[in-house]
Each structure stands twice: as structure tokens, then as C-alpha cells.
Amino acid sequence: MAPLGSAYGERAGNVVVGVSDSLAGLAALRRGVREARATGRTLVAVRAWEPPEGEALYARRPETSWARLWADEARRCLERAFDLALGGPPADLRIVRRVIRGRAGPVLCSVAASADDLLVIGMARRRGPLARLRPRPVHRFVPARAACEVLIVAGPRLLPQEARMLRRGAGAAVPARTGSGRSR
Template sequence: MAAAGQVVVGVSGSLASLAALRTAARSSGRVLVAVLAWEPPEGEVLHARNPDSAWAARCAREAAARLDRAFEEAFGGTPSEVTVVRRVVRARPGRALCRLAAHPDDLLVIGARARARRAVVRRQVSAHARCPVLTVPAPAFARRERRALRRATARDFAAG
């Protein structure tokens, strides 16, 4: 029997968000909605004063590529055993996640860095989510190991 609702996971490309993505994919019977929210680098206010549609389109393409890279890093591609919907949203991450996981039957999954000084998304999601929130901690690695893992690809871990 399939579970009700969907699993919405915030993806940024950080180790914590990759751990959240892998955890969210294990929710059997639910649609996995992977969300990467982005804003123009200069912020929405400055962009509104001097709009540049080509620049915004480029930022959107880069965000979509970052979401694709996250799936490549976490699984070596899109997992076949789960239905995946990829969403690239132009919005603040906390708002976008709460808007997409708006039903009580949904599950919202976010990653949490161990020593995050500014946990803005986590605080906003905790305060405004209308569904259960699962916070997945980032794996604990030494700084040198984190750098090496950042450069690794899924092929580096393949048996052979």
C-alpha cells in the first residue's frame, strides 16, 4: 500500500542536503519532490530595479544543473526505484519548501550542517511547515576528507 502525500526535500548541493536527498529517497511509496530554490545573486530587490531576463535565465539554468549534479553525486543518476519530480524554484528556500509541502500528509526533509551559524532555512521551515519535518544531519568528516569527497564522483565509489 502506497503512503499518502509526497516527500519534499531541499537540495543545495551541500553534504547535508545530499544526505537529506538520500534519506528522502528511502520513503517508499511516495513521490520524491527534490527542490532547489534560488534567487538572483544580487537579490530580488536589486534585480527588480534593473531586470535582466538573460541573467535570470542563466541563473535558472545553473540552478537546474546544480540539482542534476546533486542527483549524480548522491545516487550516480536518478534512482529508478522511486518516482522523482525535480523542481527549480525562484524563491527563498524556506518559503519554497513550505509552499510545496503544504499538506499534512507530506513529509519535508532538510539537511542540517553540524555547526551552522545561520540556520535560516531550518528555522523558517520549523516555524512555518504544515507537515512533519525531518532534519538530516550532515555526515561528520574532517576538513581534508570533506574536500576530497567534494571532488569525488559516483564512479570513484563503484565496485571494480
């Protein structure tokens, strides 16, 4: 447990959230906001990014204009996540936004370096017959190496046709569910 930071029951430390615009990342952001409100902590929203081809290949032919472009896209993704998850940044919280170049696991662990922090990450539900073969490096790395409490938030359960529609961008056309769990 984290020590109390004031007479009003506020806790010391921050609520650090790994932000992405995936459904699991948006669920983590909503939960992080809820935890920050409940404890009076500062919400630190972190978006880690790397060059698409990886740092090793980027180091061979560095191009600063491309790096600025990717960093700007990471900033837009961070703002878009607040819009998608909450309709915009909450006005009642202290929010620090950080866009950091690096792998997500080490970046999140370095930002949430105090034992008083709470680190919130989202975890998408695995689907399909080969789901176990796909790596989940952030979800293995963070709980094993974090210096603070880690809260892993599962993404929402979707019917297969709902997931397909969301991937295609037709989220408004999701069929209604009946009592039996089947779509009409």
C-alpha cells in the same frame, strides 16, 4: 501520521526534499529517496534559487537573460545532486523535479503544503569558533512554519583535514583513518 493511500500500504502525500549539492543536501536527498521507497510516495525534489545579489537589487535592474542563466544553473545543480548522491535518478521511484525562484524556506513550505507530506532538509554541522553567529534561516523557518512533518538530516562528520580537502576539490586524496581516529 499520514493516512494510508492504498491497500498496499502506500501513504498519501509526497516526500519533498530541499536539494543542494552540499554534503548535508546530498544526505537529505538520499534519506528522501529512502523514505519515498519505504512509503510508496512520490519524491518531489525542489531546488530554490534567487538572484545572487538578491531580489531587491535585481528588481532595480532586471535582466531576463541573467535570470534564465541562474535558473539553468539551478536545474543543473538539481541533476548534479542526483548524480552525486545516488549515481543518477532512481528508476524505481516517481520523481518530480521542481526549480523555483524564491527563498528556500518559503518555497519548501509552499511545495509541502499538505499535512500528508514529509519535508526533508539537510543541515550542515557548524564548525569553528564563530559558528553560532552564522544564521541558519532555512532551519529556523521550515520547522516553525511547515504544515507537515519535517525531517532534518545532519550532514556527515568530517575531520578538519577532510573538510579542507573537499573544499579544495581533492576528495579522492582523503587520508585513511586509523582505529584511534587520527589520520596516517
